[in-house]
Amino acid sequence: MSLGVVDFLDERLDVRRISREFAEHKVPDHVNWLYCFGGITFLCFLIQAATGVLLAFYYRPGSDTAYTSVLHIMDDMPYGVVIRSLHAWTANIMIIMVIVHMLRVFFHGAYRPPRELNWVTGVLLFFMTVTFGFSGYLLPMNQLSYWATKVGTEIAGAMPFVGGYLQDFLLAGSKIGDATLTRFYTIHVIILPIVLSMFLAAHFYMIRKQGIADPL
Amino acid sequence: MSPETSHSHDEHDQGGVPFLPDHFVKEVAVIALVMGILIFLATLMPSPMGLPADPLKTPLGIKPEWYFLSVYQILKYVPKTIGIAWSFLIFPPILIIFPFFYRFYARFKYGRLILHTVVAIGVFLAVFLAALAYLGFE
Numbered sequence: 001m002s003l004g005v006v007d008f009l010d011e012r013l014d015v016r017r018i019s020r021e022f023a024e025h026k027v028p029d030h031v032n033w034l035y036c037f038g039g040i041t042f043l044c045f046l047i048q049a050a051t052g053v054l055l056a057f058y059y060r061p062g063s064d065t066a067y068t069s070v071l072h073i074m075d076d077m078p079y080g081v082v083i084r085s086l087h088a089w090t091a092n093i094m095i096i097m098v099i100v101h102m103l104r105v106f107f108h109g110a111y112r113p114p115r116e117l118n119w120v121t122g123v124l125l126f127f128m129t130v131t132f133g134f135s136g137y138l139l140p141m142n143q144l145s146y147w148a149t150k151v152g153t154e155i156a157g158a159m160p161f162v163g164g165y166l167q168d169f170l171l172a173g174s175k176i177g178d179a180t181l182t183r184f185y186t187i188h189v190i191i192l193p194i195v196l197s198m199f200l201a202a203h204f205y206m207i208r209k210q211g212i213a214d215p216l
Numbered sequence: 217m218s219p220e221t222s223h224s225h226d227e228h229d230q231g232g233v234p235f236l237p238d239h240f241v242k243e244v245a246v247i248a249l250v251m252g253i254l255i256f257l258a259t260l261m262p263s264p265m266g267l268p269a270d271p272l273k274t275p276l277g278i279k280p281e282w283y284f285l286s287v288y289q290i291l292k293y294v295p296k297t298i299g300i301a302w303s304f305l306i307f308p309p310i311l312i313i314f315p316f317f318y319r320f321y322a323r324f325k326y327g328r329l330i331l332h333t334v335v336a337i338g339v340f341l342a343v344f345l346a347a348l349a350y351l352g353f354e
Binding site: 023024029043047070074081085090115127130137140144150152159175 | 231232235236239250251253259261263265269275283284287288291296300308318328339
């Protein structure tokens with residue numbers, strides 16, 4: 001019966017060859033524990049996706065509703081405190097892991113030709129991860145998130161040439177309010193997950209295509 | 217020590233250990249360790265909620281999140297426009313495109329050593345500045 005299913009899929013989708021390639025591909029001998037940080041970053045991303053969906057079930061963006069909805073998650077939902085704390089801790093650990101992964105790749109010289117394009121996608125993934133953190137920090141709408149976002153958007157506003165436009169885009173108004181929250185929420189749960197997933201797919205495809213870089 | 221000009225697209229299929237089971241077992245161990253640390257942190261040090269946002273009450277010692285602290289500290293020492301232009305408009309493009317100049321700087325005997333040293337100093341400086349900001353130095 002189960003063999004029947006595998007045969008069915010194999011005839012149509014060549015699944016045996018694909019799974020054999022996945023299982024049997026060789027990992028170079030020089031790969032050691034220093035190579036684990038990219039994978040840990042991906043694990044963090046998966047945890048963020050899972051806990052983020054759970055939080056999104058009950059979170060309500062809006063200057064009147066955001067804070068109380070997060071309190072509701074923490075006080076009334078089963079494991080609400082753990083899920084929110086896991087999301088917050090993993091966000092910080094994820095950024096640390098991206099930075100350590102980047103430093104590992106840099107000092108191993110793994111960015112060198114022909115892997116320049118994978119370095120480019122990696123740096124863009126780093127910027128997206130930081131933007132993830134910045135946009136998520138506002139969402140609980142507590143004192144910390146309000147004032148950190150105020151400082152952050154003021155720094156963005158002081159950028160030469162583009163600052164004014166950037167600040168207008170981020171705040172969606174003259175100050176942090178309902179429109180800012182829905183904008184940050186949209187960036188945090190729709191735009192960034194989609195864009196980051198696409199760049200992640202490109203990042204992983206290039207690793208499989210080009211292999212793990214030889215040591216210097 | 218030279219760029220991989222003649223690399224093979226199949227180099228990951230030559231030598232090394234098979235992904236299953238050898239490498240996979242290590243991956244599962246690392247995943248278990250990371251999950252353990254994260255659940256430990258989330259359960260024993262849960263994220264505080266604090267007071268609701270109040271635009272009229274400025275709390276003492278406002279700081280951005282830790283990954284912006286080094287930029288925040290730079291802005292205390294250099295003119296704001298220059299610090300922000302460096303952090304957001306000049307440094308990111310350099311970070312993105314420097315590998316395309318590898319063949320240029322790798323020709324010099326100490327090209328890569330100099331680059332790695334500069335970056336190592338930069339990393340220490342960034343951590344140092346973030347620590348100063350965290351401790352509230354002006």
